[in-house]
Amino acid sequence: xxxxxxxxxxxxxxxxxxxxxxxxxxxxxxxxxxxxxxxxxxxxxxxxxxxxxxxxxxxxxxxxxxxxxxxxxxxxxxxxxxxxxxxxxxxxxxxxxxxxxxxxxxxxxxxxxxxxxxxxxxxxxxxxxxxxxxxxxxxxxxxxxxxxxxxxxxxxxxxxxxxxxxxxxxxxxxxxxxxxxxxxxxxxxxxxxxxxxxxxxxxxxxxxxxxxxxxxxxxxxxxxxxxxxxxxxxxxxxxxxxxxxxxxxxxxxxxxxxxxxxxxxxxxxxxxxxxxxxxxxxxxxxxxxxxxx
Amino acid sequence: xxxxxxxxxxxxxxxxxxxxxxxxxxxxxxxxxxxxxxxxxxxxxxxxxxxxxxxxxxxxxxxxxxxxxxxxxxxxxxxxxxxxxxxxxxxxxxxxxxxxxxxxxxxxxxxxxxxxxxxxxxxxxxxxxxxxxxxxxxxxxxxxxxxxxxxxxxxxxxxxxxxxxxxxxxxxxxxxxxxxxxxxxxxxxxxxxxxxxxxxxxxxxxxxxxxxxxxxxxxxxxxxxxxxxxxxxxxxxxxxxxxxxxxxxxxxxxxxxxxxxxxxxxxxxxxxxxxxxxxxxxxxxxxxxxxxx
Numbered sequence: 399x400x401x402x403x404x405x406x407x408x409x410x411x412x413x414x415x416x417x418x419x420x421x422x423x424x425x426x427x428x429x430x431x432x433x434x435x436x437x438x439x440x441x442x443x444x445x446x447x448x449x450x451x452x453x454x455x456x457x458x459x460x461x462x463x464x465x466x467x468x469x470x471x472x473x474x475x476x477x478x479x480x481x482x483x484x485x486x487x488x489x490x491x492x493x494x495x496x497x498x499x500x501x502x503x504x505x506x507x508x509x510x511x512x513x514x515x516x517x518x519x520x521x522x523x524x525x526x527x528x529x530x531x532x533x534x535x536x537x538x539x540x541x542x543x544x545x546x547x548x549x550x551x552x553x554x555x556x557x558x559x560x561x562x563x564x565x566x567x568x569x570x571x572x573x574x575x576x577x578x579x580x581x582x583x584x585x586x587x588x589x590x591x592x593x594x595x596x597x598x599x600x601x602x603x604x605x606x607x608x609x610x611x612x613x614x615x616x617x618x619x620x621x622x623x624x625x626x627x628x629x630x631x632x633x634x635x636x637x638x639x640x641x642x643x644x645x646x647x648x649x650x651x652x653x654x655x656x657x658x659x660x661x662x663x664x665x666x667x668x669x670x671x672x673x674x675x676x677x678x679x680x681x682x683x684x685x686x687x688x689x690x691x
Numbered sequence: 692x693x694x695x696x697x698x699x700x701x702x703x704x705x706x707x708x709x710x711x712x713x714x715x716x717x718x719x720x721x722x723x724x725x726x727x728x729x730x731x732x733x734x735x736x737x738x739x740x741x742x743x744x745x746x747x748x749x750x751x752x753x754x755x756x757x758x759x760x761x762x763x764x765x766x767x768x769x770x771x772x773x774x775x776x777x778x779x780x781x782x783x784x785x786x787x788x789x790x791x792x793x794x795x796x797x798x799x800x801x802x803x804x805x806x807x808x809x810x811x812x813x814x815x816x817x818x819x820x821x822x823x824x825x826x827x828x829x830x831x832x833x834x835x836x837x838x839x840x841x842x843x844x845x846x847x848x849x850x851x852x853x854x855x856x857x858x859x860x861x862x863x864x865x866x867x868x869x870x871x872x873x874x875x876x877x878x879x880x881x882x883x884x885x886x887x888x889x890x891x892x893x894x895x896x897x898x899x900x901x902x903x904x905x906x907x908x909x910x911x912x913x914x915x916x917x918x919x920x921x922x923x924x925x926x927x928x929x930x931x932x933x934x935x936x937x938x939x940x941x942x943x944x945x946x947x948x949x950x951x952x953x954x955x956x957x958x959x960x961x962x963x964x965x966x967x968x969x970x971x972x973x974x975x976x977x978x979x980x981x982x983x984x
Contacts, residue, residue, distance in 0.1 A: 520905050540903060582891060583904040587911040589947060590883060592966040597943040598875060599969035608973045610833060611876040612813050614917075616974065617910040618880040623970040626963035630956055637951060644948055648941070650890040654882060655937055658930060663923055670919035673885040676892035677916040680901045681909065 411466030412531025417564035537565035704759030705824025710857035830858035
């Protein structure tokens with residue numbers, strides 16, 4: 399049996415453990431954490447084979463360490479594991495931003511940095527915690543790995559195979575390419591939705607507005623119900639790319655405002671048409687569109 | 692039997708007809724339109740009792756006219772019905788904007804303008820056309836009526852009762868109040884989603900971005916798949932209120948941008964927290980949230 403040590407046995411780490419178990423992929427999974435509650439729950443649910451709290455002991459003989467915690471905790475964990483890493487141990491993560499984490503790994507892990515393979519599984523759910531974990535979460539979902547020239551190809555291969563056993567599609571790109579794409583299709587939309595709901599909620603007559611909001615508003619603002627701490631940390635970790643995407647968006651929005659102000663029907667329609675065609679084409683063809691329109 | 696004449700026998704008008712039939716509310720429903728296809732479909736589906744194409748004939752003995760067409764067609768229809776209106780006939784509509792339509796009615800209907808009751812049922816669906824119509828569409832949904840000081844209270848009462856028979860909750864407010872609320876909770880979100888998708892789609896490497904978009908993007912951009920013509924017309928019809936809401940939003944977004952640029956974690960978290968609390972409180976309590984989270 400190969401040994402996998404998982405920091406964070408919630409939706410992301412727990413689903414990985416369950417998927418490996420379901421695939422009979424030959425992994426013994428240990429969960430580790432500071433508080434016992436999640437670990438105990440993960441044990442009870444059969445997600446992990448073993449629970450650990452002491453890092454030095456837990457790192458003995460480990461083949462792969464998966465850090466599946468919120469992004470802000472990844473740096474501190476790298477720092478704590480660094481002194482105890484064995485030569486064979488490969489490290490990977492599941493954080494939503496990559497350039498900052500890759501940089502921290504190079505600073506904190508010394509020689510072992512070549513065995514750190516930054517990763518990001520593109521799968522989420524509205525629920526979190528061990529009870530939300532499911533063996534099929536990653537089936538046909540993209541998992542992005544962002545090794546660079548300094549990363550050991552053998553380490554990349556092992557992390558790739560780990561994810562392939564869960565049914566995921568494994569992709570590779572640079573940390574910066576990853577951060578730009580996710581700033582555009584995920585982090586920026588969150589920022590926009592948070593800003594809209596906060597602006598409405600701050601009004602003295604907010605209740606009247608919310609009272610008449612319907613299904614379009616519900617879908618548009620669903621991501622504004624996400625964890626404030628998690629999105630604070632993602633926004634800050636990916637600040638550079640996110641500011642660039644925000645600039646592009648604000649400039650596009652200004653142009654649309656001009657068209658509206660001038661009553662330019664043709665220009666409004668052209669924008670709406672391009673958007674609606676692109677959105678509907680995407681919804682028909684994207685893998686994530688298949689399981690829920 | 693009271694006589695209802697419906698312009699537009701698609702989702703909105705067709706669902707009203709079906710709901711009245713299901714409630715045994717004592718209405719004989721005639722559908723009217725220039726092309727025969729939708730009318731024939733509505734007849735075949737049992738949505739309307741009768742189809743008409745000639746306005747002068749169709750208006751004889753009618754108690755209530757419902758104009759359930761796209762907003763851009765409401766003015767032209769008011770103009771065409773004006774010469775043929777009987778003294779007893781009450782007119783109402785189902786357009787998404789109200790101040791502009793109320794103004795047009797006052798210009799176009801002469802004395803009959805006091806019997807025009809502007810209305811807006813807050814119910815939609817992703818599908819359209821007669822086949823999308825359903826008797827239960829309005830059950831527990833808000834229908835907003837926006838009469839003003841010049842509107843005949845008797846006419847308002849009749850339109851109110853018509854909607855109450857469908858199971859709807861009938862609300863009253865000023866046309867301007869209506870337009871501000873819907874600019875904020877519906878028209879602005881559409882504009883924001885259209886702008887985001889168009890900006891992404893215009894990039895040479897757009898495909899790479901869409902490829903990694905996931906469920907958050909799917910929900911956030913669902914309204915960007917809406918009809919470009921319909922939203923062009925709504926945006927222009929509600930331009931004044933929409934520009935005001937856009938101003939407020941752009942200013943809120945600028946503030947958030949400042950917090951991000953300065954790495955102000957506390958301010959980001961405060962915004963995200965207010966938004967997420969407001970969004971989740973709304974999702975738990977709104978009637979529209981009950982049928983689909």
